[in-house]
Amino acid sequence: MYFDDLPVGFTHETGSQSLSEEEIIAFARQYDPQPFHIDREAAAESIYGGIIASGFQTLIVAFDLVLNSGVWRDASMGSSGLDELRWHLPVRPGDRLRVKMTVMKSEASKSRPDRGRTTFFYEILNQKDEVVSSYYAVQLLKRKV
Numbered sequence: 394m395y396f397d398d399l400p401v402g403f404t405h406e407t408g409s410q411s412l413s414e415e416e417i418i419a420f421a422r423q424y425d426p427q428p429f430h431i432d433r434e435a436a437a438e439s440i441y442g443g444i445i446a447s448g449f450q451t452l453i454v455a456f457d458l459v460l461n462s463g464v465w466r467d468a469s470m471g472s473s474g475l476d477e478l479r480w481h482l483p484v485r486p487g488d489r490l491r492v493k494m495t496v497m498k499s500e501a502s503k504s505r506p507d508r509g510r511t512t513f514f515y516e517i518l519n520q521k522d523e524v525v526s527s528y529y530a531v532q533l534l535k536r537k538v
Contacts, residue, residue, distance in 0.1 A: 395468040396501070396509035396534040403496040407458040409520075412446055414486035420450045445483035451526050452478075455492045455517045464494070470508060470533040478528040482519070489520040497529065507538050 421430030425447035428435035436444045460466050484490065498512035511534055517526040 394464055396499070396511060396536045398537075399465065399496050399499065399511055399534070401496050401499050405462065405464045405494050407462040407492045407494075409489045409491040410454055410458060411487060411489040412450070412454065412484060414444055417444055417446045417450065417484075417486055421447050425449055441483050443485065445485055446488075448480040448526065451480070451484050451490065451517060452528075454490055455515065455526070458490070458492050459494060459515070462492075465511075465532060465534055468535040470535060472533065473510075473531045476529040476531075478526070480526050482523055482525045484519065484525050488525075490517055490525070492517055501536065507536055509534055509536055 418431050421427065427447075429439040429441050429445055430436070430447050431444075433444060436442075493516045495514045496511055497514050499509060500511075501509040511532050513530050513532060515528050515530060516524045519525050
């Protein structure tokens with residue numbers, strides 16, 4: 394889909410993906426080696442009561458789900474960043490994540506008619522429909538020309 398196909402109010406939900414304890418630990422060992430991500434005993438004694446995924450891993454999984462859904466992949470020209478990123482609930486081994494995205498704002502470029510800026514609100518949900526993370530992202534998208 395292109396900029397012109399994504400009006401304000403448009404929503405899309407992705408497929409889902411689960412995270413195993415092994416995947417969580419492997420990711421965290423490389424990128425976020427805090428004890429509650431990599432050490433079962435330390436995690437059990439932590440405020441989380443067990444291993445949880447890094448918030449960064451949650452974001453990467455969500456981005457992969459959105460990209461693979463194809464909703465704006467072919468039109469993407471990059472993003473200027475994320476706003477109001479929040480991790481609401483921990484992601485635990487076996488959780489199944491999916492993403493709900495909503496177009497909040499859409500502006501065609503005045504100086505470059507081949508593109509527009511679309512602000513999406515993303516909610517990452519688990520298998521219980523609980524929001525585990527949320528954020529806004531501005532996506533630069535190609536227009537149908």
